[in-house]
Amino acid sequence: MNTLIFRAVAPLLTAVMLVFSVFVLLRGHNEPGGGFIGGLIAASALAIYGMAMGAEAARHALRVHPIAVAGFGLALAGLAGMLSLAFDLPFMTGLWAMFEIDRVEVAISTPMVFDIGVYLVVFGTIAAVALALEADEGAG
Numbered sequence: 001m002n003t004l005i006f007r008a009v010a011p012l013l014t015a016v017m018l019v020f021s022v023f024v025l026l027r028g029h030n031e032p033g034g035g036f037i038g039g040l041i042a043a044s045a046l047a048i049y050g051m052a053m054g055a056e057a058a059r060h061a062l063r064v065h066p067i068a069v070a071g072f073g074l075a076l077a078g079l080a081g082m083l084s085l086a087f088d089l090p091f092m093t094g095l096w097a098m099f100e101i102d103r104v105e106v107a108i109s110t111p112m113v114f115d116i117g118v119y120l121v122v123f124g125t126i127a128a129v130a131l132a133l134e135a136d137e138g139a140g
Contacts, residue, residue: 039119
């Protein structure tokens with residue numbers, strides 16, 4: 001699928017989908033959504049960009065190998081789960097920290113960090129598969 005309209009719209013659609021995926025990730029603690037669905041939306045955005053511009057252009061736009069993103073996400077999710085053990089609490093117990101930055105209160109929680117890790121794992125894995133399939137498309 002290499003039409004002029006698709007190539008013109010794909011970058012805009014990709015940007016909108018990536019912003020929406022972050023929205024779904026961050027609202028997932030209180031409403032439907034979360035890291036898994038957000039990661040699928042982000043990987044779909046990269047796949048659309050890859051279909052329009054080519055797999056190499058999508059890899060270049062990503063700048064990091066998708067499997068490295070998945071590995072970092074796995075480490076982040078594991079760290080979020082293990083952090084509770086340092087406070088002598090059961091594994092995966094939720095912890096919250098409050099910070100004040102420029103008189104604005106910011107809360108960071110281990111469930112949110114775990115969800116971000118899941119987002120990165122799903123995005124990296126599905127993006128790697130999609131880019132591999134797109135690269136093999138012209139071989140047949």
